[in-house]
Amino acid sequence: MASNYDHTVREYFEDRSGHTILLSDEPSFYKFLRGTLYKILAIRRDCLSYFQDQSGAMSEIQDKTGEGFPVLIFVERLLKGKSSADFVQNTRQLFPNVKIIILTGETSEDELIFLHEIGANNIITKPVSVDSLVQKLAFTIKPQGKLNQLVQVGKELLRKGELEKVMHVSAKILEIKPDSPAALMLLGDALSGLGRRKEALKAFMKAHEQSTVFMEPIKKLAEFYKDSDSEQYLLYLKKLDKISPLNTERKCEIGRVHLEREELETAEDFFDQAVKSSIREAHSYISQVMSGIAESLIDVSPSMAEKYYSKLLLVKAGNLTAEDLETYNRLGIAMRKQGKWEMAVANYKEALKVAPNEAGLYYNIGLAYTDGKEYAKCAQSFSKALKSDQEIHKTSSSVARNIANVFLKVGMTAEAKSLIEDSLVVFSDDSKLKALQKKVAN
Structure with a gap:
């Protein structure tokens, strides 16, 4: 194929x-x-x-x-x-x-x-x-299938203004697939171009009835009512907003129409939604800039990287999600590079509020406790990581070794032995894991 x-x-x-x-x-x-x-x-x-x-x-x-x-x-x-x-x-x-x-x-x-x-x-x-x-x-x-290819032909004819031919193509599609929304859209556009607005409206309406989530008929219906019926115009704008809620300009237009109708509270609601959407887009841009700066600094100047990662989390405060875990992780690394292991622990615990069951966070908390030689607390964190993800030690041989070493330090020999044996199934050639296995055996 x-x-x-x-x-x-x-x-x-x-x-x-x-x-x-x-x-x-x-x-x-x-x-x-x-x-x-x-x-x-x-x-x-x-x-x-x-x-x-x-x-x-x-x-x-x-x-x-x-x-x-x-x-x-x-x-x-x-x-x-x-x-x-x-x-x-x-x-x-x-x-x-x-x-x-x-x-x-x-x-x-x-x-x-x-x-x-x-x-x-x-x-x-x-x-x-x-x-x-x-x-x-x-x-x-090249769209697949005869129907899709006919639709493309119809669209090309429409762009050329050959409206009678568009109607002919639309009829062909409707013979193959009665009530095809795409064919009805072509028919409506052709009729509209020929000045037959009432017939065009019927075609657009039928296309919408056949597929209520197909946006093009709804756009045509909104456009049809824009200057003649604000109630219907709003109805179709809001249908579009429901299907595609990230369109900031449309939210502003809905607010504007409500404002013209002197419906101030509803207008304000949609204006607020538009602002929120634009802020989210701005945050995306700011995040990319700050993240790029911090990443370029993390090896050269961890303290400056810490500054920018912290600013990034501050900017997104109130809108933090599990997608921001990487920022928390990188901030923790920047802190640990400076010996600020206690601050790293606090940072990772803050991240747990966003993703309370994230095994990687518990593992990182354990690493930070290791920096401070708080091995008992480290073992507790590693145990929580294993509870959240029973396969975490199989993601990397270094993860397996770190957890096993700490378990041995605090006397959790049986747990260490079981974890090493399980890890060697995946990392059978890892000499350091094999050395740990011998150490446990002795």
């Missing part, structure tokens, strides 16, 4: 002279993408441009589309810690024919919905394998 995907991608770049543009601040992904295209797929023509700034990428998109090349864009969800949403929206508006793939780390379902809403054809969650990358490329270049 992979060869079919390979063929689709090669045909796009070699036979159709397609071009791909990468907008990323991660040179490692550029190397990975370049290797996939030129080495793995053996594409023979120059088909990849790489940019770390938006203006350069936008200029390249304009040049390549102006020359008539099909263009596919990879863009990071966050560029230097800042959202690329504006770039994606502008690109979609200015160059509706380009394909856009957004690159992201693990993210929420709400964020994924928002990314599709603003114009992503596809989303890749990193890290990604070569096979998955090629498959995503193939699906983006």
Whole structure:
């Protein structure tokens, strides 16, 4: 099956002279993408441009589309810690024919919905394998199945303004799949373009009835009522907000309409939600900046790294989640590097309020107690780590050795023996574990 995907991608770049543009601040992904295209797929023509700034990428998109090349864009969800949403929206508006793939780390379902809403054809969650990358490329270049291909034909005709042909394609899709929301959307757009607004409204309404979470019909219905019926306009805006709650501009628009209706309390509620959403986005940017600064300092100046990790946690106070555990862990390491083991213990205990069952935190508390030679307290923390995750000693041979050594120091010989034997199943070649096993045996 992979060869079919390979063929689709090669045909796009070699036979159709397609071009791909990468907008990323991660040179490692550029190397990975370049290797996939030129080495793995053996594409023979120059088909990849790489940019770390938006203006350069936008200029390249304009040049390549102006020359008539099909263009596919990879863009990071966050560029230097800042959202690329504006770039994606502008690109979609200015160059509706380009394909856009957004690159992201693990993210929420709400964020994924928002990314599709603003114009992503596809989303890749990193890290990604070569096979998955090629498959995503193939699906983006050439949608699978006859229905999807007909929908793409209809959209292309719509962009060209060939409305009668769009209606013909829509009818074909409806023959294959009666009440297809995508076909009804095409039909509604064509009817609207022909000035047949009432018929268009019926098509959009029917598309919405067939798939209540499909956003495009709801957007069309909201647009239809925008200047004529504020009640209906609000109804559909709020439906959109419920499906995709991270759209700050839409929350502001809902607030604005309520304000025009003199419904001040409701307007204030949506304005507050918009502010909260924008603050969350700003926090994401600040987090990236501070984290990057702290990470560059942790080996050179642990005290300065501590300062920035602490500031980062202070900025996010009240909005801390389990996703912030890495910041707590890095702050603890910076403290321990300075001999501040008691402060490290307090830091990790603070993190337990966010993730009370996190085995790694109990293990880190144990390490900090080891720095202070508080071996009894260390053993207690290591025992809690094992209780939270009975496999934690199998994650690393050094973890197994650290726990076993402390257990031996406090006279927990039976526990140490059992843990060493269990660890050697995974780390059978670890000489230090074997030495500990002999020590226990004697």
